[in-house]
Amino acid sequence: MSTITCIRTLRLPQRPKLIWLEIETDEGLTGLGETFRGAATVEAAIHELIAPGLIGRDSRQIEAISLELTTPYVGYHSASAEIRAASAVDIALWDLKGQRHGIPIHEALGGACRDRIRVYNTCAGYEFNTQQGARREITDADRAQGPYDDQLAFSRDAGALAISLVEEGYTAMKIWPFDxxxxxxxxxxxxxxxxxxxxxxxxxxxxxxxDRIEIMCELHSLWDSAAALRICQALEAFDVYWVEDPLCKMDDAQALADLRRRTRVPICASETLGGSVAYRDLLNAGSLDYLMLDLVWCGGFTEARKIAALAQAYNKPLAPHDCTGPVALYAGLHLALHAPTAVLQEVVRASLSTWYGELVTHLPQIVDGVALAPTRPGLGTALRPETRRLAGAIIRETRN
Structure with a gap:
């Protein structure tokens, strides 16, 4: 047995959209999970809906626990608060599994298909996606907070930003000038x-x-089909690598398939979806060229490897998302190393160079535009002990 004895969550006022979860077992191990958006709501779901049924369970029963948590009475087949909570739990359980056996998660999943994977830089700034509410737009009054204030950079001089990225070894970048x-x-x-x-x-x-760098265009699910088509057709001249989340309803398989038929730019979909059924429907409809998923939203490793198997069955390249937190990055990287059709892992160099490292003990090693396989057991990182002592930290525990 590897009995679950404590489920702990941590929220920080400095990062109000993020929540971290730790699962302790009677072996003396601690597994780490994370999810993003609606952190207080997810906290309630963890402690009120999930934790009472997990305390005393065998943490090795990952598939059984995943099945229970990803088929709640309400909130399934989406990236709902229930599924985001389930994602954090699942990632922590896989972290425990890797630690228990002394192997990284990509090995625990069945082994790596590669020992490194190419990364692309999402050109966000240091505080992108941090504050609650709508995403803030760049104004003329904004000033760079450091050398990697990349959203400001692409809005002012995207060419200079591209030169900076190429000089650091990046071969792909993502921007969103249409928002x-x-x-x-x-x-x-x-x-x-x-x-x-x-x-x-x-x-x-x-x-x-x-052509020394690939360019992705992020449309952030802001457009209806006519406007998205106009943008996509205009981008054809620039040989973009993909256009991501072009429609306001990314689970509308038919609308997305219709858009894809009418433009030459590849379509990437979608970090916003939860569960394998949503991806199955998009693949069946011929709606996408690149499959993107986020492990802290889709159900964790257990569901993500099923989604990766669908990508393989349909011969579609896979690219894990991270523009949220350090655990999401590690989780995506482990899957990208394991999944046969994975081609890229998203990173944000502004976050990697600052606050990611302030929260966790280790970060992925990125050299010349590729991320190397983690070698430490489990995820390969943990929350820094001082994190829970930060001012305003909200810690909640459920114990047996």
Whole structure:
């Protein structure tokens, strides 16, 4: 037996969208999980819905626990608070498994298909995705907070940013210059002038570094089909690697398939989905070229490896998402090393160079644009002990 004795959550006012979860067992091991968005809601789901049934359970029963937690009475087949909570639990259980056997999770999953994977830099700033509420747009008053304030950089001089990335060994980057023109959720129009303004960043990158870097365009699920089509067709001239989450409803398989048929740019979908059924439906409809998933939203490793198996069955490349937290990055990296069709792992160099390292004991090793396989048991990282002593830390425990 490896009996679960304590479930602990931690929230920090400095990172209000994030929540970390630790599962302790009677072996003296502690597994780490994480999820993102609605942290207080997820905390309630963990301690009120999940923890009472987990205390005293055998932590080795990962598949059985995953089945129970990813099929709640409400909230399934989505990235609901229930599924985000289940994701954090599942990641912690796999962390425990790896520690128990003295192997990294990519080995525990069945072994790695590669010992490194190419990364791309999502061009966010130091505080991107930190504060509650809507994503803040760049204004003329903004000033760079450091050398990696990359959202500010791509809005001012995307060519110079591309040069910086190439000099550091990156071969791919992601930007979102069209967000500023979405006047409301599900925006149904964009002017030709705004399309051209949005394309200017891609022109600057191609003029600065040519084909030495791949460019992804993130549309953040802001557009309806007509506006998304206009943007996608305009981007065809710049040979973008993919256009990500172009529609306001990324679970609409038919609308996404229709868009894909009408443009030459590859479609990437979607970090926003939870559970393998949603991905099965997109794949069946021919809705995507690249499959993106986020392990802290989709159900953790147990569900993610099933999604990866679907990607393999449909011969679609897979790319784990992380623009949220250090555990999400480690989890995505382990899956990307294991999954046969994985091609890229997302990173944010602004976060890696600052606050990720302030929270956890270790970070992935990234050299010349590739992330190397972690060698430590389990995830390969843990919360720093001082994290729980930070001012305003909210710690909640459920014990037997």
């Amino acid at each position: 500023q023109f979405a006047r409301q959720a599900g925006a149904n129009s964009i002017s030709l002038a705004d399309v051209r303004k949005g394309c200017e960043a891609f022109r600057q990158i191609r003029e600065a570094v040519g």
